[in-house]
Amino acid sequence: MNAAIIGASGYSGEELVRLLSRHPDVKLTAVTSRSLAGKLVGDQMPALRHLVGDLSFTASNPAELAASTEIDIFFLALPHGVASEFADPLYQAGKTVIDLSADFRLGSTRVYEDYYGQAHPAPHLLEAAPYVIPELADDKWKSASLIACPGCYPTSIQLPLVPLLKAGLIDPKGIIINSYSGVSGAGRKVAEDFIYCERNESMKGYGMPKHRHLSEIEEQLEKAAFADCIVQFNPHLAPMSRGISTTIVAKAKLKDSLNSVYDTWEKAYGGKPFVSVLPTGTFPDTKHVTGTNRADISAVYDPRTGNFIINSVIDNLIKGASGQAVQLMNLKFGFEETAGLL
Amino acid sequence: MNAAIIGASGYSGEELVRLLSRHPDVKLTAVTSRSLAGKLVGDQMPALRHLVGDLSFTASNPAELAASTEIDIFFLALPHGVASEFADPLYQAGKTVIDLSADFRLGSTRVYEDYYGQAHPAPHLLEAAPYVIPELADDKWKSASLIACPGCYPTSIQLPLVPLLKAGLIDPKGIIINSYSGVSGAGRKVAEDFIYCERNESMKGYGMPKHRHLSEIEEQLEKAAFADCIVQFNPHLAPMSRGISTTIVAKAKLKDSLNSVYDTWEKAYGGKPFVSVLPTGTFPDTKHVTGTNRADISAVYDPRTGNFIINSVIDNLIKGASGQAVQLMNLKFGFEETAGLL
Amino acid sequence: MNAAIIGASGYSGEELVRLLSRHPDVKLTAVTSRSLAGKLVGDQMPALRHLVGDLSFTASNPAELAASTEIDIFFLALPHGVASEFADPLYQAGKTVIDLSADFRLGSTRVYEDYYGQAHPAPHLLEAAPYVIPELADDKWKSASLIACPGCYPTSIQLPLVPLLKAGLIDPKGIIINSYSGVSGAGRKVAEDFIYCERNESMKGYGMPKHRHLSEIEEQLEKAAFADCIVQFNPHLAPMSRGISTTIVAKAKLKDSLNSVYDTWEKAYGGKPFVSVLPTGTFPDTKHVTGTNRADISAVYDPRTGNFIINSVIDNLIKGASGQAVQLMNLKFGFEETAGLL
Amino acid sequence: MNAAIIGASGYSGEELVRLLSRHPDVKLTAVTSRSLAGKLVGDQMPALRHLVGDLSFTASNPAELAASTEIDIFFLALPHGVASEFADPLYQAGKTVIDLSADFRLGSTRVYEDYYGQAHPAPHLLEAAPYVIPELADDKWKSASLIACPGCYPTSIQLPLVPLLKAGLIDPKGIIINSYSGVSGAGRKVAEDFIYCERNESMKGYGMPKHRHLSEIEEQLEKAAFADCIVQFNPHLAPMSRGISTTIVAKAKLKDSLNSVYDTWEKAYGGKPFVSVLPTGTFPDTKHVTGTNRADISAVYDPRTGNFIINSVIDNLIKGASGQAVQLMNLKFGFEETAGLL
Missing domain, CATH: 3.40.50.720 (NAD(P)-binding Rossmann-like Domain)
Structure with missing residues (x-):
């Protein structure tokens, strides 16, 4: 081919x-x-x-x-x-x-x-x-010949959230998302703001409160939740070349339901090669997914606030773009899902 | 002396x-x-x-x-x-x-x-x-001979929030705080997790949902708000030596009150040498405060959610520790507030 | 297997x-x-x-x-x-x-x-x-069952120098080598000198004038030159995780013989998958070989001094260690030389 | 003023x-x-x-x-x-x-x-x-009203070498200099080669064999040596914002004369606020001079080659440019030499 x-x-x-x-x-x-x-x-x-x-x-x-x-x-x-x-x-x-x-x-x-x-x-x-994150879609998209590959931030957000919204474990209202991207997220953009000495040893927000990816995030979360879903999305630039670290705060619908979160993720991602569910209290690290097509996710529950705090990391250029595109090709054409991606 | x-x-x-x-x-x-x-x-x-x-x-x-x-x-x-x-x-x-x-x-x-x-x-x-962030305290503390110098994360959080809570501009309930610290925040700790190759090009959360600084943050915010104040505080490590970047989501009590936020800050910090209030849409950058005793703060309002998103940056070792301590000494002993700090 | x-x-x-x-x-x-x-x-x-x-x-x-x-x-x-x-x-x-x-x-x-x-x-x-850099050895080593995999600095040095010494193009006396290694060169060593804040934004020499790898470098260069070869080897640590950049100054035996250098390299490395010979004036960059088993080399000639300045880069953990080891296995067992290494 | x-x-x-x-x-x-x-x-x-x-x-x-x-x-x-x-x-x-x-x-x-x-x-x-590195000049320049402030690489090279050449301790012929500069050395240059993702985790040479600073280096070293002085100067870019690390190989004129090197430096720099002479075997680190007007220098002797290996570090923007300019002003106008520079 x-x-x-x-x-x-x-x-x-x-x-x-x-x-x-x-x-x-x-x-x-x-x-x-x-x-x-x-x-x-x-x-x-x-x-x-x-x-x-x-x-x-x-x-x-x-x-x-x-x-x-x-x-x-x-x-x-x-x-x-x-x-x-x-x-x-x-x-x-x-x-x-x-x-x-x-x-x-x-x-x-x-x-x-x-x-x-x-x-x-x-x-x-x-x-x-169709818009397809392979781990979240059923197989119908495979007959399509034009496929939309999701954005980097949205991938890091949907992977942990969509199964939980579908299972009704979190409140679709009031979700707060903070994401930190390596500088390659800005592409190969030649501008003063992106030269080495400006970005090195620097951390800053940008594009709040209405980054373009917000549209995609909300549309997809609403589909999963069958409900309105107005989220707060705060993107930032971090002094590293690659990687996205996302931290999400979402209200638990039921008390003490962290086990259900993990059960739901296990059901969604058990056996999937590119999503690792880490134990609660183990926080995912961008360094561990850089150069891979993997997403690592985990969650803790805060009984004081009734919130889950959910963390996810991906390589913005791979699972957040090119790797996911290749994964889509693999699945559509019946290759091994991991072909060329290990 | x-x-x-x-x-x-x-x-x-x-x-x-x-x-x-x-x-x-x-x-x-x-x-x-x-x-x-x-x-x-x-x-x-x-x-x-x-x-x-x-x-x-x-x-x-x-x-x-x-x-x-x-x-x-x-x-x-x-x-x-x-x-x-x-x-x-x-x-x-x-x-x-x-x-x-x-x-x-x-x-x-x-x-x-x-x-x-x-x-x-x-x-x-x-x-x-007394516990003293100089910009937020009245002068009574100056007669004390034992003074508690605030923590780094709490300083980055109180400087933007305390005046707004006092002015009743934000809801003390449901505040969500994400903070990202340079690695010096862990001190000169010799452990595998802190060697260069583990922290370089790496971003990760830790200590959620109950980092030690949470106690200090809540106690101080409650004092400012005259109300219970249970916050979500998510600390992270960022691949840089110094600096804290804090992003806060807080519900506005009144619609379209961003001007009031800025007026309140202006009243609190106008003429203060170590707090810079940046225009809405200008996001503070840790790089701009590294090596200084300054805090830079700004805010945007999201009409879709009714939230303010508030950003602040400090140098964790200076305004977050040693610089603030020297500032306290300067004020207590009647030196120039900025003596030794420019 | x-x-x-x-x-x-x-x-x-x-x-x-x-x-x-x-x-x-x-x-x-x-x-x-x-x-x-x-x-x-x-x-x-x-x-x-x-x-x-x-x-x-x-x-x-x-x-x-x-x-x-x-x-x-x-x-x-x-x-x-x-x-x-x-x-x-x-x-x-x-x-x-x-x-x-x-x-x-x-x-x-x-x-x-x-x-x-x-x-x-x-x-x-x-x-x-046998001590084997595959690109520099004939096939006799393949019958050995115990094989010594070369060190990282020595690999970055021998790949450009050995063919030139064999061809008699450079003077084996007076070679000066400066090498800069990413911090992973020190291994997963937990010591104060290797924590993030000490190595970040830091460049320094170490182990001069008698780093352990010097013994290996000189022994191998002497074999290539059929002559004594006392070199000056200056290793340094650079603020990056991986990569070695080596800059060598060697006296040209003949005037204006840069073409001969390139011809010799072309003969040695033409068709070899893991050595790229870059045009004179193009300086190799560690970033371009990180994560690969490749060495990139190039040279310039200085008519003022009669010296060649030779630059090479490798990934210290791959071509400088594990990748070379796998390449040795591939060749010994008749696998594709590049198997598992692309 | x-x-x-x-x-x-x-x-x-x-x-x-x-x-x-x-x-x-x-x-x-x-x-x-x-x-x-x-x-x-x-x-x-x-x-x-x-x-x-x-x-x-x-x-x-x-x-x-x-x-x-x-x-x-x-x-x-x-x-x-x-x-x-x-x-x-x-x-x-x-x-x-x-x-x-x-x-x-x-x-x-x-x-x-x-x-x-x-x-x-x-x-x-x-x-x-006059061209003035204050530590190396006598006082005559102070009457001049137009003063040339030296370049960054040349400052890092002359500070260790000039006293040794004047004292006749090293051979002016055959000096080999490797320098590594933080990216700010390229100025605030907006070009693809200088964006964060290209320079981060990257080490490479450039401008060999005839960087512009070579002219200045040779002219000054010749003045010090009263002899021709053709040097090899190899500049590189290192993945850090600031700092120059220079490593020099020079032939000792006398055997076992490391003590003389240190005596000469002691005489030249004893009591000077901005040059620190480190003991042999202690290698200067750019991190220790970043943000200061200081140069740190040291040397080892290699009895195998008869060479001194001399290391120096400065902050390219301070002792290599602006700090030295202010130091010149201080001395010319009779201010404290360190005024505004600590």
Whole structure:
């Protein structure tokens, strides 16, 4: 099977190149980038020199790609808005597309416009494009050919919360989420705020109270809870390259129900290769999931407040983007779920 | 005026040595440490070589210190429990003592026992020892000779919250606090969990849901609010040497009262040298306060939830410990508030 | 094929567990550690949770291991001296042993005693144990059953230098080497000098002028040069977890012979998967090899001094230890050289 | 006395603002920057908020500044070439100017042109402008009104070497210097190579074999040695914000003369507040000088090679730039040498 990455110049794109180059079941045959077309991938991503041989970036034209017969699966690592320019013709041509942008993450075009500041570029595709965290979805999405890969923060939040909301163990109202992301979360952005001396030894919030991912978080939590779910989401930047650490405070519906939380997680994630449920009192550490497709989660209960405090960690570029995209491909095409991801 | 630091081997002790060595109005004449007695301060704290000359650590005996006539002010940088062994005789001998431990931070011996796992070592002194964040206290404490210097997390929390609770702008119930500390917050602790390769590129929670500082936070917030105040406090370790970043979610009592928050802060901190109130939407950054005695605070309001999100940053070793202690000395003895702290 | 790691509690041991757990051709069946016996590997090395299943550390007894018929290859990740206690009986029992310690790296027992401060523990095995950097050795070593895996600094030094010395392009006299290692080079050592706040934002030399690896470096360079080779080796610690950056100054034997350097490297490393020769003027970056088994090397010529300045980088735990050990196994047993290493 | 900083938008400029704001004997009355004119210094340099009050950046016009009567001393923190545009009229107008650029560091216009790629912009001033590391100069420079402040790498190199060359203890030929700088050495440069994720956990060389500072290093070492002095200078970037670590290999002229090295240093630096000579075997650590105007130096002797290995560390922004500039001002105007620098 042949794969292409469209728009591979960023950090998620680079991680996709790494994962697909090592994948036993697919061949990475095309890597596109408008700005890098003609250049060797190994020169632009020197960390991957031993993996990419003489592969070069190519320019990309949606219509040509749609007409090509060589490529079986397309990963879109493009900005929102731009992704649709590719997704639409590729979808119409019957290709399989896994989109890492925000374009197909939201069900509501109104919310998209509110949060992304522009009209939705391809509303006619929304129904066709399931939003999938593999551990949380049933198998119906596998028949779709356009799949929305969730955002990094939302993945770190939904993995612990969705099963608990579905089981009715926590109050969907009043959830407070604090997330801390490594600097790669900002992408390969060249701006004064992101140079080394500004971010090193620095911790700060940003984008409060209405970060773009909030739209996706609330939409998904509401689906899980069958109820309104207005959350407080506080993103921050932490002085590390990769990793997201999320700490959630949610009201327990029943007293002393920590066991139920763990039972619910056990049922949801027992046997799943990429979610580790840690004992209460063991706090997940971003360092332990960096470079992996794993999420580590745990919870404590505070009898003084009646709250659960839930912690989760992921690698923002892997389980929060490229690794999850590869996991989706694996599952859709019947490969081992862990193929290329260990 | 002559000053002594008792128990100076840790990071707060080192920072006190730095600050007092440069102070225009006092002379640091003694630095004690049981483990380092006899050694040159400059050899143990090479960063201070140019400041400390040939000062050596001495052993310390509470009774002898109490009997000495040379030293005017004692800073106790000792573990809780041990601090009282010095504070008691020094206090009885009429010395001025600024205690950086937890021994005199709590008004309730019951809470002390609950959180620190031992009976309070000097309950008879509690009444005499005011707990003082200088910006939040009236002047009465200045007549005390034993003063409790607040903890690092509590300082980062009280500075933004206390004026708002006093003004009735936020609901004392349901406050959620997430704090992220640089690794020096753990002190100079030699343990596998604190070696470089374990903490570098790592973010994780710890001590939830009942960190020791919670006792101090709640007691002080309740005083400010004249009401019960059960908070959720989530401490974390961040991969940096110094700094605390605190993010607080608190329910606004009135709609659209962000202006009142800023007015209240302006009234509390206008003209204060060590608190900077940043405009809404400007998020404080630990990097900007590292090495200073400053706290930077700001807030945003979320009309969707009715919450304020309040951010604050301090240097945990300075405004969170040694700098605040020096500020207390400055104010008590009528020096410039900023003396030795710029 | 079944593999065992003896003494797996350190960082090199952890990296070996990672690499062997993912290896397509071997099964990691035993992981020993005196201090961790009985504990789950996944609990002690949480970063590997998804790889190790319910594997536990076991205690290890040299005689029992030698008598066992289950295990085909043993990796010794033990301190020098201790390694021989295992290597000897395992070798006598006809097992294949790859030793990551210093015990079989030196040909001379006198030099071993000089640098390691103790008599060589198993001099009778020295002849049987080849010292192998795979890219620099001919195939004879593959018949050996006890193989010495080179040290991290020496690997970063020999890869660029050995072909040049063999080709007579540089003067074996007067070579000056500066190396900078990430803190994991010190192992999982719990000491005040290695806690986060001491090593973060810190750069310093150590162990000059006679670091233990010097013995190994000189012995190997002399073999390559057929001449005496007294080098200056300056090791340092750099504030990062992993990686070695080495900068070598060597006198060119012929003027304007940079092309010959590159030709020689091309001949030595063309087609080798784990050495990348970068163009002159492109300086290798530790970040680009971290997590890989690759060495990146390049050189510039200074006509003012007649010196080559040669730069190389490796991941100290992979090409400098565990990855090289796995590469040795791959080659000895006829697996793909890159198996488990991409 | 009133001071102005011309071109204060970079990191050295920021450090100058910090130092002069706290200086007891001068008042910082003007801070200029073409790009930031009109903006509050405290908004652009939030770390200095508590120091700068409502000082704003102003635009700067060389002629106007030269005509002004308010300012007594000008610090030029400008790029080379641009600095001369200010230095010339200010000098002609009789002002005191301390220039942190390269414009007046070299005695030879030919070498300037060779290394900086342009004709020297003000050759007529070269004779008037002494190049001064205060610890290494006699007092004659104090009568000059235009003073060249040395570069960061050169300061870390000359402090240990110049006394030894003057004393004839080391061979001026064949000196090999490796230096590692924190990322602030590149200034506040906004480029992909300097964003956090590229520099974090990364170590690499650059600018070999002919970094611009080489010209300054050789010119000064030759003056000290009264002999030709062609050195190999290898600069690198290290993953930290500040600090330079320099390791020098130099041939001893006499056997076993380490004592003479220490005697010579003792004579040169005994009683000097900003140079600490550490015992042989104690290696200086950048962390110990960060935030200070201090240089720490030490040396070992290797009897195997007959070389001294000399280590030095400074804070590149302080002793390597702004601190040294303030020290020059202090000495020229008869203030305490350490005023504002402790």
